[in-house]
Amino acid sequence: MAFKFAKRMERLQSSEVRELLKLTQKPEIISFAGGLPAPELFPVEELRLVADELLKQEGRQLLQYATTEGRPTLRKKVADRMKAKYYTNVSADEILITTGSQQCLDFAGKLFLDPGDVVLCESPSYLGALNAFAAYEPRFVEVPTDNGGLIPEELDKILATTERCKFIYVIPDFQNPTGRTWSMERREKFMEVVNKYELPVLEDNPYGELRFEGEIFPSLKSMDTKGLVMFLGTFSKIFCPGLRLGWVAAEPDVLSEFIKIKQSADLHTSNFDQALADVYMDKYDMDVHVEKIKDLYRHRRDLIIDSLEKFMPSDVEWTHPAGGLFLWLTFPSGVSAAKVFAKCIEKNVAGVTGDAFFPNGKTDKNMRINYSNMPDEKIVEGIKRMAEAIKELV
Amino acid sequence: MAFKFAKRMERLQSSEVRELLKLTQKPEIISFAGGLPAPELFPVEELRLVADELLKQEGRQLLQYATTEGRPTLRKKVADRMKAKYYTNVSADEILITTGSQQCLDFAGKLFLDPGDVVLCESPSYLGALNAFAAYEPRFVEVPTDNGGLIPEELDKILATTERCKFIYVIPDFQNPTGRTWSMERREKFMEVVNKYELPVLEDNPYGELRFEGEIFPSLKSMDTKGLVMFLGTFSKIFCPGLRLGWVAAEPDVLSEFIKIKQSADLHTSNFDQALADVYMDKYDMDVHVEKIKDLYRHRRDLIIDSLEKFMPSDVEWTHPAGGLFLWLTFPSGVSAAKVFAKCIEKNVAGVTGDAFFPNGKTDKNMRINYSNMPDEKIVEGIKRMAEAIKELV
Numbered sequence: 001m002a003f004k005f006a007k008r009m010e011r012l013q014s015s016e017v018r019e020l021l022k023l024t025q026k027p028e029i030i031s032f033a034g035g036l037p038a039p040e041l042f043p044v045e046e047l048r049l050v051a052d053e054l055l056k057q058e059g060r061q062l063l064q065y066a067t068t069e070g071r072p073t074l075r076k077k078v079a080d081r082m083k084a085k086y087y088t089n090v091s092a093d094e095i096l097i098t099t100g101s102q103q104c105l106d107f108a109g110k111l112f113l114d115p116g117d118v119v120l121c122e123s124p125s126y127l128g129a130l131n132a133f134a135a136y137e138p139r140f141v142e143v144p145t146d147n148g149g150l151i152p153e154e155l156d157k158i159l160a161t162t163e164r165c166k167f168i169y170v171i172p173d174f175q176n177p178t179g180r181t182w183s184m185e186r187r188e189k190f191m192e193v194v195n196k197y198e199l200p201v202l203e204d205n206p207y208g209e210l211r212f213e214g215e216i217f218p219s220l221k222s223m224d225t226k227g228l229v230m231f232l233g234t235f236s237k238i239f240c241p242g243l244r245l246g247w248v249a250a251e252p253d254v255l256s257e258f259i260k261i262k263q264s265a266d267l268h269t270s271n272f273d274q275a276l277a278d279v280y281m282d283k284y285d286m287d288v289h290v291e292k293i294k295d296l297y298r299h300r301r302d303l304i305i306d307s308l309e310k311f312m313p314s315d316v317e318w319t320h321p322a323g324g325l326f327l328w329l330t331f332p333s334g335v336s337a338a339k340v341f342a343k344c345i346e347k348n349v350a351g352v353t354g355d356a357f358f359p360n361g362k363t364d365k366n367m368r369i370n371y372s373n374m375p376d377e378k379i380v381e382g383i384k385r386m387a388e389a390i391k392e393l394v
Numbered sequence: 395m396a397f398k399f400a401k402r403m404e405r406l407q408s409s410e411v412r413e414l415l416k417l418t419q420k421p422e423i424i425s426f427a428g429g430l431p432a433p434e435l436f437p438v439e440e441l442r443l444v445a446d447e448l449l450k451q452e453g454r455q456l457l458q459y460a461t462t463e464g465r466p467t468l469r470k471k472v473a474d475r476m477k478a479k480y481y482t483n484v485s486a487d488e489i490l491i492t493t494g495s496q497q498c499l500d501f502a503g504k505l506f507l508d509p510g511d512v513v514l515c516e517s518p519s520y521l522g523a524l525n526a527f528a529a530y531e532p533r534f535v536e537v538p539t540d541n542g543g544l545i546p547e548e549l550d551k552i553l554a555t556t557e558r559c560k561f562i563y564v565i566p567d568f569q570n571p572t573g574r575t576w577s578m579e580r581r582e583k584f585m586e587v588v589n590k591y592e593l594p595v596l597e598d599n600p601y602g603e604l605r606f607e608g609e610i611f612p613s614l615k616s617m618d619t620k621g622l623v624m625f626l627g628t629f630s631k632i633f634c635p636g637l638r639l640g641w642v643a644a645e646p647d648v649l650s651e652f653i654k655i656k657q658s659a660d661l662h663t664s665n666f667d668q669a670l671a672d673v674y675m676d677k678y679d680m681d682v683h684v685e686k687i688k689d690l691y692r693h694r695r696d697l698i699i700d701s702l703e704k705f706m707p708s709d710v711e712w713t714h715p716a717g718g719l720f721l722w723l724t725f726p727s728g729v730s731a732a733k734v735f736a737k738c739i740e741k742n743v744a745g746v747t748g749d750a751f752f753p754n755g756k757t758d759k760n761m762r763i764n765y766s767n768m769p770d771e772k773i774v775e776g777i778k779r780m781a782e783a784i785k786e787l788v
Contacts, residue, residue: 003506003594003647003648004506004560005505005506005651006504006505006506006507006508006511006530007508008504008508009505009651009654012654012655012658034459036458036459037458039454039455039457039458040454042453042454042457042458044449044453044454044457045449045453047449047453047457048445048446048449048450048453051442051445051446051449052442052445052446055438055439055441055442055445056442059436059438059439059441059442060433060434060436060438061433061636062636063433063436063438063441063634063635063636063637064430064431064433064436064634064635064636065428065430065630065635065636066636098660099493099638099660099663099664100660100661102658102659102660102661103659103660105658106658106659106660110400110402110529111399111400111403112397112398112399112400113400114400114401114402117400128658128661131657131658132658132659134658135504135655135658136400166398200397236459240457240458241457241458241459242455242456242457242458242459242460242664242665242666243457243664243665243666244493244660244661244662244663244664244665253397254397257399257403260403260406261406261529263525264406264496264499264500264522264525264526264528264529265496265497265500265526265659266492266493266494266496266497266500266638266660267494267496267522267638268638269493269638270493270636270637270638270664270667271636271637271638272636272637272666272667272670273664273666273667276666
């Protein structure tokens with residue numbers, strides 16, 4: 001029986017990409033392909049104690065249906081943490097707890113997009129977001145970027161001549177896939193431009209707290225005077241991803257629409273998982289935990305940059321992330337990323353080819369490299385093998 | 395700043411309905427309005443032991459990202475349980491674990507519906523499903539029902555003359571909102587009709603195991619010879635809803651589309667929550683637990699029927715559910731359900747007015763009554779007050 005599916009299904013990620021990703025998951029592979037946090041830092045023992053206490057003290061409420069908006073004390077903690085880290089002035093009432101921040105991406109598409117509407121994004125941008133939006137059949141317009149992030153003047157030009165722009169999706173801090181961070185000057189310019197056109201902004205900030213040096217820049221949300229910015233956050237990178245806990249912070253009129261969507265999508269996020277994060281933060285110092293993550297990832301970032309410098313041919317380029325989980329390789333002209341990927345798989349090492357991160361134009365010269373999940377010896381060995389693969393192709 | 399939202403947002407449940415529901419949640423109200431399971435039966439202590447063991451034995455994997463399809467051993471248990479209870483022949487590979495079965499409803503809308511496509515449903519049908527589908531801008535066509543459930547001959551007539559029918563949504567067992575169950579004869583006739591038109595079927599079965607007397611009828615899925623039926627299940631009513639665990643069982647070609655949607659919607663369902671249900675079923679007998687739930691709900695069903703017989707005016711009618719959580723009141727002509735609702739709120743008792751369960755036609759003569767969540771004395775007192783409210787309006 002061949003079912004007749006909705007048109008949008010033609011737009012969802014092809015099984016081809018999924019098949020490629022499966023290649024990177026074989027146990028013998030040194031994988032820089034995923035975006036997995038380091039599991040050795042998950043607060044397993046602390047969560048065991050928290051779970052025990054929670055089930056003793058409020059088991060029945062934990063296991064019952066709950067409000068769509070989320071656990072009140074967790075919403076409050078999220079608002080407070082956003083203020084402390086990202087200089088926002090958001091109240092608990094402006095937070096919706098979601099099933100990971102991936103769910104916020106889906107909801108934003110659902111909230112804003114009729115078929116043919118325009119989504120603006122950095123070029124390149126996060127694959128999972130592009131895929132979530134694609135289900136709502138938009139047209140993507142890519143805004144040029146350089147090593148300083150999105151170029152606001154280019155955005156201005158695009159907005160002056162493009163109809164049906166519904167929102168712009170950006171990751172200003174340690175971007176996925178490039179690892180780049182926008183400067184203060186870029187942030188200010190960007191806000192001028194979006195204010196001029198009153199363009200809604202989806203600010204995705206999964207990695208902001210994981211800054212290895214210097215101070216966290218103010219979030220776009222903290223600079224927003226017109227209620228244009230929706231801020232997406234997650235516990236996946238500072239705590240653990242298996243619980244699926246994220247949030248969106250938005251103006252009340254916008255948040256109420258997100259809440260309606262949430263109700264029809266899955267009623268509410270796991271009540272037990274929300275309580276685990278909430279009570280963990282009562283009993284333990286999340287800042288101390290985040291420092292441990294930063295120390296480890298800083299070390300791994302340093303090691304991978306050292307290894308790149310040591311092994312890579314001199315005409316391969318890479319970004320130098322000041323935080324987060326990823327860096328971005330650019331191969332010299334004549335070297336195909338697809339061929340590097342295939343050669344790497346032969347050598348049991350993997351990154352993700354860059355083309356998937358560009359919604360329109362096809363490119364064949366980049367690779368995204370994750371450095372948060374592999375131990376030291378595998379980082380060195382993996383980059384060595386990858387360099388050999390490239391050398392064999394030149 | 396007034397944002398321009400997608401057209402679909404006009405179709406999502408109005409804040410008016412949400413405001414009405416809030417009235418029913420005041421602590422002084424005896425509420426038959428929700429669909430909450432009895433929390434006193436949640437296996438709190440058992441889950442405390444399971445959580446403790448899980449975090450000791452596989453903490454890091456539990457808290458890491460996981461596969462979109464779901465925990466393999468849980469998928470296997472779900473397939474086995476479906477076979478034992480609903481006579482299906484579904485393998486673990488045909489199961490996708492979701493964030494509650496509400497998420498399956500959203501996904502089915504996303505998978506099948508372009509704006510203007512037709513969703514068929516029982517008249518009346520589950521409000522939360524109608525709302526999930528509405529986000530994809532379909533036209534609803536209601537199939538007439540009687541005390542035996544959906545009338546297959548009426549469905550045949552509709553399908554003969556209606557274009558763009560994408561699927562039919564049905565709840566054959568202890569339907570929400572009416573509590574009705576389809577007879578074997580109706581099931582067979584129904585499958586004949588959908589086979590004739592090759593119409594995809596969304597069979598929602600949240601309550602099937604909660605049968606108070608007699609045997610569970612075979613599911614539509616078990617009678618499906620053409621791969622037309624997608625079966626939706628949930629742990630919310632036989633275990634606990636706070637963990638948000640449901641599933642869809644479908645043919646591989648259809649399931650692979652659900653999996654793509656799941657990946658873009660929230661990556662995967664909480665890994666920890668999946669493991670809790672999975673290992674609970676290793677260590678304890680779910681059938682024994684379900685028997686306890688059935689005993690309690692049977693008792694409450696008997697008590698509420700007794701109270702209705704004792705207190706209600708003779709021209710009020712109600713269904714006699716053989717399982718599940720709900721029954722359905724029909725008021726005599728001249729008595730407005732909206733007015734009964736308002737009068738009931740004055741008397742601190744609540745049901746849900748029936749009109750929300752009809753996607754098109756407005757009715758004003760029904761009320762849905764939940765009997766799973768209130769203790770004995772409140773059931774009796776609540777029905778007494780409701781009867782008084784009706785008498786004051788006649």
